[in-house]
Amino acid sequence: MPWTGDVFTPPAELPTIPTGLPLVVALTGFTDAGSAVSQVVDALRERIVSTPVALFANDAFLDYRARRPVISFDADHLSDYRPPRLEIVLASDEMGKQFLALTGYEPDFGWEMFVAAVIELAERYQIGSVTWVHAIAMPVPHTRPLGTTVSGNREELVEAHSVWRPHTQVPATVGHLLELRFSESGTPTASFVLLVPHYLADAEYPAAAIRALESITIASGLALPTEDLREANRDFLAKVDEQISANDELATMLQNLETRYDQYVQGSPLRAASFDDEDLPSADELAAELERYLATRPGDDDKRSR
Template sequence: MRDPRTLYELAPDAEVPAGLPLVAGLTGFADAGGAVAQTTAYLRSTLETRVVAAFDTDELLDYRARRPIIMFEEDRLTDYRPPRLSLDLARDELGQQFLLLTGFEPDFQWERFCAAVLGLIEGLEVGSTTWLNSIPMPVPHTRAIGVTVSGNRSDLVEAMSVWRPTTQVPANALHLVEYRLQERGHPTTGFVLLVPHYLADAEYPAAAVAALEAISASTGRIFPTDALREQAREFVARIDEQVAENGELAKLVHALEERHDAYMEGTTVRSPLTDEDGEPPSADEIAAELEKFLAFRRNRDDERE
């Protein structure tokens, strides 16, 4: 393996206090409800940040699979914003510092990227690492978003993890980082938000709010969420209106509510994410419900035009 340190460039003034928490969220895979994208964009746009290390995009990104956007105006190209992946020093709403790793998930060189991140964590004497992920699950939007918690911080697992499966999942780059950090005994927490499957392809502001709450629980950092909460209320109000006008969707949401509530009350229901036989829904079933919901939304939009 080539030297992982050549995969990024440190800022000349990269002075970071020891012991800071690191928060990570990379986009590109299984970002249900746009939770990771919304959260990281919100943090970068609302907080004071300064680049500590910038990763080499040309080494890590498959441009043909995820083409960047360039602006064309009438007869000329006017703007190009290359994809970025960086580690930044940020301050929360109270001025408390933390490190923020955001950008695209690498397409290539996962082991080298992981080694680079671990080297930065060790060199900067990071106190703990927290990362975000989100997946679609058959849960209702009328209940608080739950999380599955991984890592070696048992206090957070016991307090917050509502679903603890034993299963195989497609990995992403931060799974590998967490796995390697656990091997080293570094305090590590992964939050997987369980987003309603019928909202997986939408930007669901409540998912970003839940993500920020999880980060606060793990790091003690405080973030401004008023704008996101207002967006979430408006979004849910629109969804409630659409569900109320469609009998099949109303039945779906009601069934999900009953299953969720029974599980949370500690009954014999195995999980809020399974059917009566204890089986999770198939990908085809989730896709069918999602397509039904989106078709209804499109019809409503057409009627209003």
Template structure:
């Protein structure tokens, strides 16, 4: 019988992983409305110094014919081959706090064995809690903030942030299985489902990336700068507004979605505890400044005691 740990290889960096870190996860595969999960992975790859801790075996888990790796051809010869990767890494947030990150392809095969492998890695590193994200298309307008459905077993997040709580049956993600197993064991897990405008689901929507980072911060306390993404989102949505304004049919659709959204939200006056009175999330610099102020007050209190 093949053991779960045979699905991955630990790197030398695994010996230096601190105990009790939060784990953030997002895997690309079945659906990724607005490119939320892919943008999350790209953001971390570009802004965080990620150190691989465990690398999973693609030959065991991936259907290459369904998701073919990319190979580059230059005039008369092949120049590079980019294999698909599924990696558990360690990174640090804006103020240096470490966390674990699971990103890459969603396994096509051996879901139960893969889940046992991840649970084993969590035991090895004493993972404190798991936060994972994905996104689905919904009949909501781009002119309103992206909302979320929250699953898992962290009621404080569900009560504060979940605006839509359906009872339904849906095709699953492998991280649904991981969440189910974690809940069976009574371990802390939070699932965030971004509700992305259906007519923008096939685009790379910067607002989805911003929201993904916001919910990760809400669940973990980790801080990540989003100012650049917010600027990209404003530019992107301005271009969408121009297209809507030039098309009466699109304009009618958006107005109908706005009316339905606003009517629904009147009965769901939820606001994330991270937002201010205008509904804006403070930047990482602002949050870091508040944290430093808090720590300074604590140090002063300790000195006076």
């Protein structure tokens, strides 16, 4: 295997990997509104039984000064150095169905080298499909279903689940490059972009992670854990709604978002309008009143470096 060593390290005892497994990709970084991907990574690592397949070399892909690892200082000595992990594992869902998962931080360097290594591994194990998730901030209300934009070469998923289909240019991520290369090779590939309310984009929004995991299920048939996230989301939404209901200006702005959203999805004359029309409230206007609550949420900076 030519990519071992400087690029990734396989375990001493490589597990037996059946062919035709789905590959799930969740990489934190640039497009992680609501910490959706960070929470998915946590769910896959903490709630799913897995076996390492490949550990990618941080020295090849990580900018240590931009995303510094954590180390503990214990009175008079250092311990417990925790470098972030970028890895592929063999996992089993809640029904025992096996799949491969590529999780961790988005590489800062060596995108082409990283993508080539992932594709080589995918070809070696003859994966059956690729599904990846990420999230962007959009001026949509949290009181409506969280929508997705779907891309890739699985037209049935695009037709059924893509609520917004822009023609635009966006800053690329390594996930986009993986999608492009897999699609070009003919591998069934789907990307789900979660459209997260812009005023919750900097919070750890459990509903975004739930929608991400549900999207993976739609594309792959995997049964993934969401119960803890659903409980956390109930508490999160109750506190956000409490803040909004106590402020008439916020309530009015939310109502305007709901009206514009409903007109868009119901095919009214405003359907052709963009989600980001200038007359929609800005993120700062709504987020300012929520800041006191959101500031009490756990930070996600360390999670985004995983």
